[in-house]
Amino acid sequence: MISTWIRALLLESLTLLLLCFRALPTAAQPGFISIDCGSASQKNYTSNSGIKWSNDDNYILGGYDSGPVWTWQGDWAEQLHSFRYFNESRSKFCYGLPVEVNKTYLVRAGFLWGNFSDLSEGPISFDLTVFSSLWKTVEVSAVTDFRSDLKDGVTSPLTAETIVRSTSSVMNVCLVRKTGNPFINSLELRPMDDDMYVDVFKNKLLVNHWRWTAGRCCLSSPR
Secondary structure (H helix, E strand, C coil), X not given: CCCHXXXXXXXXXXXXXXXXXXXXXXXXXXXXXXXXXXXXXXXXXXXXXXXXXXXXXXCCCCCEECCCCCCCHHHCCHHHCCCEECCCCCCEEEEEEECCCCCEEEEEEEECCCCCCCCCCCCEEEEEEECCEEEEEEEECCCCCCCCCCXXXXXXXXXXXXXXXXXXCXXXXXXXXXXXXXXXXXXXXXXXXXXXXXXXXXXXXXXXXXXXXXXXXXXXXXX
16 A cells, blocks of 8 residues: 555645646647737747747738837836837727637737837827727826836836637737827737636627735736
């Protein structure tokens, strides 16, 4: 008969093995899409967390690359160092992401205007939509001191997350202008297991408004 301590050792080893499988790099996690919007053409890289990022050339037509927008870029993740912005006359700009039909996905978008301009022409406001359903209204306005003012979307990152069930083989994530020029730094897609969020129906979204941690000193978004 296996002694108690051997059983405990085997259980601990199995637990560590499962954790290792959950931490496999994105190459072993099909369906992951991580887009560094507005980054240099043909620029692809792997972040410190093992996420493979690509530029957005294959996902959208139109818009302009901002180039680096921070003089102290080390403060933020690389995908937030630049963005794609849209100042054409039309009002709607859409990313097309390949997906499986009738599958649930987490979609995450990041925004950080930084010191690209002083927003003296007025605030920027635009709607985010997924499959034509309203996801979030993004609003950013001017700050007086880039070093001390913490304002979401300007001097600190603004993140939007939603859970959605796909209705076609292409997921359209769109920025719809209200005022100013819409912009976006990053766009991520993560497939969910079939038994997760089973109550998400077509044309309905689950939107994350905030995230709390209990017991940990720090909180980061799911990879």
